[in-house]
Each structure stands twice: as structure tokens, then as C-alpha cells.
Amino acid sequence: MQYYETKDLADFPNIGEWTSEEAGKFFDYYTKATGEGKLSEREKSLIALAVAATQNCPYCIDAYTNKCLSLGVDKEEMMEVFHVGAAMMAGITLAHSTQMRKIVKKKEM
């Protein structure tokens, strides 16, 4: 058995196999949250792609790359999304240096 097989993406609708009520509510919420609202479906798909990238989820990267393509997003725009994700992750990491610096400064004589 392999981890992260491409064909597993097609299994996503079956996550409610043993908890259909909870899964049904999740899918209702998921559909509403990612569908057109004040933000367009296109904008939400780009956000989802950034989250997929930063969370290292191959299924979501596959799903949202395809969705972005289907909504006319071009490769340069998608690459910019990855840079936003990379910059955010770098910024988040560096912002946590505050914690380290505070501790170091408190411990220094």
C-alpha cells in the first residue's frame, strides 16, 4: 500500500463512508465556503491553492490547479500564488523569532 496515490483524490467524496451525517454537513459547508460569494469562485480557488501549497497537500494542489486552469487562471498567476504562500510561510517563521529573541533577552545577563 502506498501513501499519496493520485487515484486517492477520487476517493475524497467517500470520506463519509462511516460518518455520513458529519460528512454531509462538511460537504455542504465546503461547497458553500468555496463557491461564489462576495469573493468570486476564481478568487477563492486561488486562495485554496495557496493554502494547499503551504499545507503540502498533494490532493488539494491537484484539485485546485485543475480548478484554476478551468477558470482561466494562467500559469504565471498560479506561480505568483505559490510565492505568496512561500513569503507568508517565511514571514510566519521569522515572526516567531520574536518568541526566541524575547526568551534570549530575558536569559541574558
Added chain:
Amino acid sequence: MDPQDQLFALDNLCLPKFIDKLRANGQYPMPAAGVDVLQMNICRKCNLFCKHCHVGAGPHRTEMMSKQLMGKCLEILRENEISTIDVTGGAPEINPHLEWFLDNASLLGRRLIVRSNLTLLQEEYRHFIDIYVRNKVEIVTSLPHYKEDGTDKQRGKCAFTTIVEVIKQLNARGYGKENSGLVLNLVHNPTGFYLPGSQSALAHEYKSRLLADHGVSFNDLFCITNMPVGRYLEHLQKSDNLTDYMAELAAAFNPSAAENIMCKSTISVSYDGQLYDCDFNQMLGLPIESHAHVNEFDMDTIGRRRIVLANHCYGCTAGSGSSCQGSTDKAEK
């Protein structure tokens, strides 16, 4: 690629047969529901050589509908209440009898559509803009992407710039403008091996981008799934995408889109007068069940015929559905 080879390639994949999918949903056999659209493929010759073309059209093709057969179509239209006349190709303008046909067809007072690639209207065929205006022809043109790169990759170098220039001329004549009575609709086909997205979302994007970047407008956007037929099928095979693409189409099967599938209300006439359920069946050599020719047109039997279906039909029933008028799922429209 030979039609038999295409059918063989589509029939030998690890996916449920389209007919079995319909049968499981109680949708097979599928009877026609009259004839609302008479679609005429009047030539396979084209000045372009697009990667997504299911016709396999190009400058090398020679098939051309005769004036006599076009006259027969007019006769059928006069005798039957068929609301829409849909002229396609190839590049229809190349057929020397198109002007004559349109001048006569417009007298019937039906919805009259020509699927033009527009690029020909820049030069030798410029006069067709006048012909289209005077006959109030609804123009449908394929613009795979609202950016130059995507469209040119699919339709060839400079296609985007030329199409936009012709749209500017059409806009100046009233096409694509509200209440002008002159309709210009664009077609979005994915510029790769994936399904089209939401028609309303893409229409919003096309309208705002084309207006902001090029100052052009149009009426509606039709999202059409690239059919695994003709040149597109060859590209799917060469790029090793056929299995994945067909699996994606089959996984996205939508019974509601199948219910509204365009072939139920369309009859397609080929350059030689043979009748088909749709343009795709035409290119795959799958005539209507009775194998009738346009000279044997009988509304009673043709309007109740059983549609000929095969695995390529997954292309029309995936997601929001796909037809020559865009999405077929009423929820999406």
C-alpha cells in the same frame, strides 16, 4: 486519424461504457425530442489548424456542401417548424454558396447562427460583415482564452490579435451591444487537457478582461468541453492524457446534463447530405439510426429517432454539460 480508429481508442479504455452509465440512470435508450436545431456543416476547409478541432479542419480539406444540398436544407426549413439554423464548418465563409444561403434563410425568420472563426473577415472575406449585418446573423466564435497566449497556442499565431481586431469592427456595427439585435457570442474551450469551469464565472472574467484590455464587448460566453474527437483526440493520445481525461469526463457524468443533451433536439447535416445526431457523431462516421440522407428527411421519424451514443458522449454530459450553446445543466445556466 480514421473515424474507426478513433472509436476503437475511445472504446478500449478502463471506464464504464457511456451507454451503461445512461442505462444505470434509466436514461437509455435516449429518444430524440423533435428537431429544434438544423445544424449544417457546409465545409471542412479552414484557414486555421486549431489543436482542439474535432472536425480536423484545415487548409488541406476539400469537402464542401453543394448549392443543391443547401437548397434542400432550405426546403426542409420551410416545411418544418425548426427554430434554429446553425451553420458551421470548417470556415463557413469559404463555401461559395454561403451568401446565397443566408440571404434566403433569413427570409424564414428563424434564429440564424454562423460559427465563424472571424480571422477570415479581416481580409478577403471582409464583405461577410455586411452580409451578417443585413441578415441579422448571430455570430458564434471560438476564443479559447481572454489572453493572447492561451488563444494563440490553441488556434495558431496571431489568431487572438486578429479575432480581437474583427470583434472591434463587429462592435462598431452593433454586434455585441445591448438592444442592437446583432448578437456576438464567444466560445471558451479549455486550452489544455481539463474541463471548463463555471460558465458564469468565466463569462464575468471574459467580459471584464476583454473590455478593460482591448475595449471589446460581446453578448454571451458558451463554455464548451473539448471533445475527445478528431485533432483533440490525437493530442490527448500523443501527450498520454487520454486515459486521465476520459476518466475525468466519466467521473463528472451529470444526469441532469444528459437529460438536456443537445442531440435530442438537433439534427446535423454533413457536406454530403448525410444526417447525424450531432457534429461529433458526424466526424466519427456514426450516422443517425436510419442512415437517412437529407433528401429523405421526414420529421415524424427523425423527431422520434433513437440517438446513437458512444463513449465520446461523456464530453457532453460532464460537469455542467456541454453543447454548441454552452452548458446544458439548467442549474448552471
